[in-house]
Amino acid sequence: MKYWFMLVFILFALGSSVVLAFEPLSEICNVEQGCSVIQNSTYAYMFGIKNSVYGVGIFSLLSLAIIIQIFKPNNKNEKLIRMSLFVGMLIAIYFLSLQIFVLKAYCKYCLVADFSVIIAFGISLFEKKIKFV
Incomplete structure (x- = not known):
């Protein structure tokens, strides 16, 4: 059950990364809003590529790993997910x-x-199975 919750939060992160990566900034941010400041800063890029583009790739791969873990669980994949x-x-x-x-x-x-990834990591720490009646 925890992997379903983790998947939801990673999909939120993926969705926001897609918006930041592929939508024109003028359509998603008001010039006075903070996201315009952040997306135009030097911190928004690594090696000339927008961080959100990296996010799309990373969150897509992580979503795939979580889906695999849901349907074919194994310890190696679980460790990879938790480490990621x-x-x-x-x-x-x-x-x-x-x-x-x-x-x-x-x-x-x-x-x-950011908060979706932090919450997903928190969920990954739960070991006991939660039973809903």
């Missing part, structure tokens, strides 16, 4: 810190992606 989410959580905390302390601006789509 841990690294993703660290990156999300880094990006949140940039928004809060450096840029002093907030991008709603970035926040959705």
